[in-house]
Amino acid sequence: MFLQLDQVSVRYRSQVDGSGREAVRSVGLSLPAGGIGVLIGPSGCGKTSLLRAVAGLERLHAGRITLGGEVLGDAAQRLHLPAERRRIGMVFQDYALFPHLSVAQNVGFGLHSWPRAEREARVSEMLALVGLSAHARQAPHQLSGGQQQRIALARALAPRPRLLLLDEPFSALDVELRERLAHEVRDILKQMGTSALFVTHDQQEAFALGDVIGVMNQGVLDQWDSAYDLYHRPATAFVANFIGHGVFAPARIVTTPQGTRVDTPLGLLDDVAGCPLPEAYPGGECQVLLRADDIVHDDHAPVKARILRKSFRGAEFLYTLALAEGLEVLAHVPSHHDHQVGEWIGVRACVDHVVTFPRGTA
């Protein structure tokens, strides 16, 4: 693997009593050359600390980081390659452009040691790449927020970094531009074959950018996986809750003549490949993840649910439903099924991959 993190911990020392506090705990992940990874998670979960450790701005408390086979940091060996020798580029939320330099001078900033002709050629190439050739002589403040972030990207890519780290690069931009730029930046990175690690708190952005996405929870990386597997095969109850709309329902794993099934308030679920065996939970008692798109409105279904709330989302409604025994579930329903709040409708579960967790973990 190109970037490899093993058992990485980052610890900050308290200014008050000198005690240590782990912001990142035993994180392991790997990224192939040219891969794009994205770290997401709630505020304070350690995303930025992990990114700073890769950049060399924080020393490792434990663990090891290698890039292209070179050890960047190894706590056991007290090895810490200084940030400026890692050949890693960084892009931040606030662009950090130099206001007194032109767009072209900003992009060429990291190329001081390059021969002039090569430097100028590289700056032109980078400006063309991000579609800003026409703005080379302008000052950064004469450009829009999206354009300024593209300058920051061109500046970070110009010295041919081995890896690019981007910390919430689009969060200062409005939603629509953010999504467009996320796709654009992904295309640019793929075109250059640059490996990159992003931090964001926006799931849609993570899905638009990443080949692989990591969900962090209180300093721990709960899962490092494709967007599909995070959604359909969440490794922990935290990931299941954090990604997408869904609820946990009480359930029981049972053995029937047809094989193992999961007995839920919406009936028996049978797509249990990869699901723990009944004896994995005491008495088979567990909870099952029911996503809004696992619940199908069907007038003929024996299970009825009352509509508590509904929100219109264009092609579909997100209904909040209450089953007879009081359990609330969510359901995506095509928006031509416009039922009234308070109405009872038929529902059934249509779950592709049944995901269960022990009772009390969510």
Ligand SMILES: Nc1ncnc2c1ncn2[C@@H]1O[C@H](COP(=O)(O)OP(=O)(O)OP(=O)(O)O)[C@@H](O)[C@H]1O
């Ligand atoms: N320099 C520091 N000194 C002490 N504690 C710090 C320092 N930087 C971060 N922390 C603490 O480490 C934890 C992780 O912070 P970090 O900034 O890595 O989280 P984050 O996931 O990037 O959060 P956000 O999304 O809000 O930026 C937090 O509890 C934070 O208060």
